[in-house]
Amino acid sequence: MTAVDGARTGGWAGLRHTLNTRHHKTALTLFGLIVVAHWAEHLVQAFQIYALGWPRPAAGGVLGLAFPWLVTSEWLHYAYAIVMLVGLVVLRHGFSGRARRWWDAAMWIQFWHHIEHLLLLLQALTGSYLLGAAVPTSVAQLIFPRVELHLFYNTIVTLPMIVAMVLHRRGHHAPGAPDACTCAAPRRLVDAGS
Amino acid sequence: MAVLAQHDHVITFATTTGSDWLWVVVLGGVLVAATGVVLRPVVADTLRPARLLASVAAMVVALLALLLAPGLVLPPRVTGLVVVATGAAVAAARHLVDAPVPPWVRGVRAVAPAVVVTALVATAAALLAAWLSPPGADVGPLLFTGLVLGLAGLAWTGPCVPRSRPASVVVHGGGWLLAQAVSGATAVTAIAALPG
Numbered sequence: 001m002t003a004v005d006g007a008r009t010g011g012w013a014g015l016r017h018t019l020n021t022r023h024h025k026t027a028l029t030l031f032g033l034i035v036v037a038h039w040a041e042h043l044v045q046a047f048q049i050y051a052l053g054w055p056r057p058a059a060g061g062v063l064g065l066a067f068p069w070l071v072t073s074e075w076l077h078y079a080y081a082i083v084m085l086v087g088l089v090v091l092r093h094g095f096s097g098r099a100r101r102w103w104d105a106a107m108w109i110q111f112w113h114h115i116e117h118l119l120l121l122l123q124a125l126t127g128s129y130l131l132g133a134a135v136p137t138s139v140a141q142l143i144f145p146r147v148e149l150h151l152f153y154n155t156i157v158t159l160p161m162i163v164a165m166v167l168h169r170r171g172h173h174a175p176g177a178p179d180a181c182t183c184a185a186p187r188r189l190v191d192a193g194s
Numbered sequence: 195m196a197v198l199a200q201h202d203h204v205i206t207f208a209t210t211t212g213s214d215w216l217w218v219v220v221l222g223g224v225l226v227a228a229t230g231v232v233l234r235p236v237v238a239d240t241l242r243p244a245r246l247l248a249s250v251a252a253m254v255v256a257l258l259a260l261l262l263a264p265g266l267v268l269p270p271r272v273t274g275l276v277v278v279a280t281g282a283a284v285a286a287a288r289h290l291v292d293a294p295v296p297p298w299v300r301g302v303r304a305v306a307p308a309v310v311v312t313a314l315v316a317t318a319a320a321l322l323a324a325w326l327s328p329p330g331a332d333v334g335p336l337l338f339t340g341l342v343l344g345l346a347g348l349a350w351t352g353p354c355v356p357r358s359r360p361a362s363v364v365v366h367g368g369g370w371l372l373a374q375a376v377s378g379a380t381a382v383t384a385i386a387a388l389p390g
Contacts, residue, residue, distance in 0.1 A: 131270065
């Protein structure tokens, strides 16, 4: 699978082409900042609960302390999951080789994460909880009954994303991939399988 | 109404919609999944959209059935693993039959027929147990267990790529039987869920 294929004119195809070529670095930087900031919020939340001993409903991270609705709104959490998934899908076209495989891994994990959020949303909307549980429950909760699951999900999505970005910046492109974006510096070609 | 979810969020909704519309989606989804599996050998055994549609529909309905189920006779961890494994099967069904595929897809394709047969046996056992239960017994968990396992089996027909006639008989025959069982189980559970 190669990087961006040729120029596109207007509309959505043009925007996608631009985001994966001359603005790929900017788009990745912005996207990365959003993802890391969200992840950091949950890290702070975990610190508030386990290090400071705060009760769970009071542990709002940083922004959640100032704006509690950011933490309590399941619609907002689902919207963020969608935004992250869209970002992973749209920006994947600028990657190739090993970097692309790591980015795709993050994308598929986030796809499942978003399905879990959708299930939680459905449970809260309908009042029908998974397997008759007392609270909305995710599928992964059946396997790993830990309340830090959200932090875990964000971690396993963020880490392969970071690996992909590092490989991409180091110029790990598949042979034959066009000089698609300006992220890599300096640029060098390596085997797709290395 | 505030609900503390086990996913670290406090969920607040002013009202709930009830689960009736979930049943409508389940009934429609079962029709799609069962029809896709039954017609697959007639339409085109290797046609990716047909395989994928049936698998995706089965997976979606299985997830919704878990929301509607009062519980299953399976341990929660086993249920979770069944769901995750079925997700892998649906992902494998995306790949073209004659194209190079990653090793994990080859692995899924290799075990898929055995999983279909296992799901068929487990579904039959659960539904038979429900049928043979004494009058007045709570058969909900047994019925939903049969339904969820049957749907998982239907989803696993997606990555099946039978290369021989005996394999085709196993996959298509097993799929056909699962489609019948799932359709029947859905009808029974839906009727049992009706008020009164």
